[in-house]
Amino acid sequence: MRAIIIRRRFKLFKPMIICVCRRVSDKTIAQCARSGMAFDDIQLELGVATQCGQCEGCARDIVAECAPGQSVAHLQQHNAEPGRVSIAA
Numbered sequence: 001m002r003a004i005i006i007r008r009r010f011k012l013f014k015p016m017i018i019c020v021c022r023r024v025s026d027k028t029i030a031q032c033a034r035s036g037m038a039f040d041d042i043q044l045e046l047g048v049a050t051q052c053g054q055c056e057g058c059a060r061d062i063v064a065e066c067a068p069g070q071s072v073a074h075l076q077q078h079n080a081e082p083g084r085v086s087i088a089a
Ligand code: FES
Pocket: 018, 019, 020, 021, 022, 048, 049, 050, 051, 052, 053, 054, 055, 056
């Protein structure tokens, strides 16, 4: 799950389908969450986790991570080792 969040946060990859049944991506869920929608609202609007339910945990994690007011991680450059980058929360 953490890998998904890091991928999404730093836009390292293309959007990934989280809900296969309804074909909803992590990007779409994150956009809804950032706009202030709760998981129940997103579920109603997009149909996430309304069929097999396998995506519910992942979708809830994305909503929790993207909800307004969440702290944002940032990249730090280590001067001792040029080119080395780490993620700080
Ligand atoms: S994968 Fe989301 S409801 Fe089946």
